Amino acid sequence: MATEPPSDVQWWNAGGVADLWLPTDQVSGSGAIIIVSAAGYNLSGFTVAWGEGASEQMDGPQHEITLNSFPNDGDWLTFEMEIGSWGELVLDRIEIRTASTIPFEAADLDGSGWVLRGDFGFSLGVADGGSLSATDAEIMGADVLISGTAVGQNSWFKRSGPVNVQGAQASLTWNGGGFDSTLDDHDVRADGVAALSFTGVTDSGGFVDLWERQIPAQVLHFPGSGAQFTLNGVGPDERTIPGISTAEGISNVPGDDGPTTRVVEIGQSDGSVWTESATIDSISWFTAWGTYTSDGISLPHSADVIVDFPLPAVSISQVDVEDEAPTLGRRASVTVTLANTGEVPANVPIECYDGGDRADISPTFPSAMVGADSEADVDLKWGHTGSGNSTLTCSPMLPTQLTRDGAFGGGSGDSSVVVWEVQQDAGMDPIVIALIVALVVGVLLVAGFASIQARESMVKAEEPED
Template sequence: MSKSKTVLLAISLLTALAATTSLNAVAQSSEIVIDSQVEWIEDRSLERDLRIVSGGDLTLRDLTLNIHDGVNIYVESGGTLNVHNSEIKDLNPPTGLAGYGYWDETNRSAVLIPGSDYDGGFEATFYSGETSTFYGGQAIIEGQDLIDLNGSEFTLSFDENTEDVWVGLVGYGHQSVHLTTVTLTPEVGSSITYDAIELEYRNMMALDQDGETCNLNIAGTADFDEASILGCMVVVDGIMTLHSTSIERTGPIISSTNADLIISGETTFSMSKDDHDVRAHANSRLHWGENVIGSGGLTDRWEKIIDSQEVHFDAAGVLFRILKFGQYEITSSTYFSDESGVGLIDSGDARTVEIGWADGSVWTESASIEILEYRTGWNMDESLDDYGGGIIPLTWDEVIMVDGKTPQIEFVSIDYQNPTDSVSRGSGGVGLMATIANRGTAPAIVYFTCDVSETGTAAQMTSYPGGLVEEGEEVTIQFSWMNSDVDNASLTCEILTPTQLVEEDAFGGGTASSDKITWIDPTDDEGGSIIPVLAAFVIATVAMGAFFFKMSKSSEEDEEELY
């Protein structure tokens, strides 16, 4: 190899190595990846994301892990995080306070101002923070007039005789009042500013004023034993176990649809950032041990919440409501199914279906769907009940199918009353029998129409055939076929399905065909009988016209009732 080629090869290798090193550095600086069994035993600060992938197993033992705002710990499906006798700390945990929105003396929020620390008079300045305001609220000191508030701060003056004093705080219209800091300024001496959470307080939650925090996302498995978590947001999509672990200013822990959250031992919660320590999806699995202690006071142990719920019907225009609905077990307003047969419960909003109260009791929703009106063309008669089943349980499924107490019609067969190979056009027609079965759980009044199979034209019949078919029954309906222009012909009959149905065959239906029969011209002896045949045809035509007029009037009256 020539010297020039050697130099070029060396330069190429160095360039490739530099590029690879640069790419690795970028990858390493973006996040820490655990893909095998690893144990950390020394304190450390986490400034970039930590990802435990499938097959990875990270154990934190006897250490403190300080996490910067915006940093995430991801435990992917198949990954494992073990935390033993260790502390996970948000370097910027919530330091503010938020009220619950109550105005009554027992439940309203308050902070204790340490007046006994001062020999002389002093002022206390309360700050709501940059994103909040005291507008429309009030400060309440026992024995004094109510103090109307405005803006993001207010100041109260106290004389030298002031002992420790509770200052009640209420927000506008029962909104949560926010307090981030209190500055105490004595007549003599320097001011002291306290984070609100450093003061003694009652009926208040933790407030993360800047909204910045660290995040634990558990899609795999996480096991905390005699550990602690300060701050951070915890979202569980996999399996998380908290045993004898301290949870402070962290809640609510979010437990998603298919998650398992096991809380056991002497685990304690304190200062949740909402009015419950755990927010679980209704269909997640939550275990709260007997010795677990929640934040208490006005903070519930858990709430189970279900997302948008849909009730699916086979028809449009079904009216229904919910009985014993929600926490106060009310009767809801009336809902209806749209053209797709879908009805939204509570306009599709999420709602709470279970509460583990702070006092140890549990409320669980036990609601029902009441069908108010479920009518189609098959059960318009007032003697028949609404379809759907009346009252049915409201489950926690996201989609609830209402398919009980509905018919399921099957067109079994079309047969001749008196089997024959031919019929004279002058004879007045041939009698047939339609066999129709109802395999469903509700009756239906069904009708059918017939065409000549060979031409597709409407068959000449002496009546508009149909009738009541009870659930579980099979009935035979007799009718006549008067004439056919085709010599060798058969009938194909089809059940008329209700127009209210989303899918035409939702309640069954179908077609059936007869055997072919030969129509022959009348003989000379039958020639004198043409007048009776015409008379019969005229009578049949008048009868069918009267029937359709009656059906039309009935349909119009039904529509007026519906609207």
């Protein structure tokens, strides 16, 4: 038990009122109620009413309500923010002044619409693998972190909230007793995996919930960049958030009030439980192979979420060269078989390599539409320079926006070893024959032309002169 637990209270009831029960059974005669703010705060912007009396505007570090008499048992102090005002109301204590002064720490008074303010008196930790057992006990003013096992029977956490329960091995099981006063709007704060069990417990009440589950910022991991999507039902406000994956293929799920934590479960003071059931909807991802869509994927509460939806998975199952001994100077016929083991079709271009160099193939970038869970063939021609052994290696050309290895398959395939051969001479080369024929024809043409010229000259020489 802390000797100096948190003792101040802060108004925490936007749009409503907060109240404190002030006991007066030990007071008689006339006097005053003195409301004192915590150091560094003031009462401005708020009103207070005693019992059924009229509201009074407060200002400065303290406010006095003068009374001619006090009720026999006590009454309510009701606090409310003035319309159009904004600020923090933090109370240190309430005093009753008659012939003497009776002080009450604000946190000692019963009421609703408040949370604790102040520093915990000590830390209480239950490590992973450790345990805590409490029976008819009271834990006062402790900063509690449970990573192991905590079991309580008719025991209380007072001014120790929220009790933090964090980790896959963490559990809090409480029967009877309960929680009284917290620094936040919930008595217990758990992560997404800790185990909680409550039977017959009393919480701080009012707007303070029994527990909240909060998870840190989440990262969605898509197969690649440019995937558009919409998150629906995010957080207690069940927000709708559009998004698109970055160049790294990721997108962050924002917190409730920024980039950090998000509430995904609330055990409310009335016994009901709200649990987030967010979904990743309207996924549309345009790629060079096609546009892939999905809807209604559940958003789990893990820190890193792998977003999976129907995609193709294409690899090369066979590279078949028709002639195992093709001739240099002529292209070999090749059939490349693509296998799609994915759930959707894809229009897949392929590329081929001849050793370490890009292969001389025609067409340069052949492609085929490959249906889901089926195969398709691509026919091409392969040219090669230099005799000897060679292997043609072909693979799908993956879209550039992919960031997840294996998202579209992509396995390559090799042909059997091909022996390229120089063409053997089988008689005179047709080109040489054509050149000789052309030469002979040319010679004959020249000879014929010369003969005609000589004949014409002889005729002229034989003609008589006049």
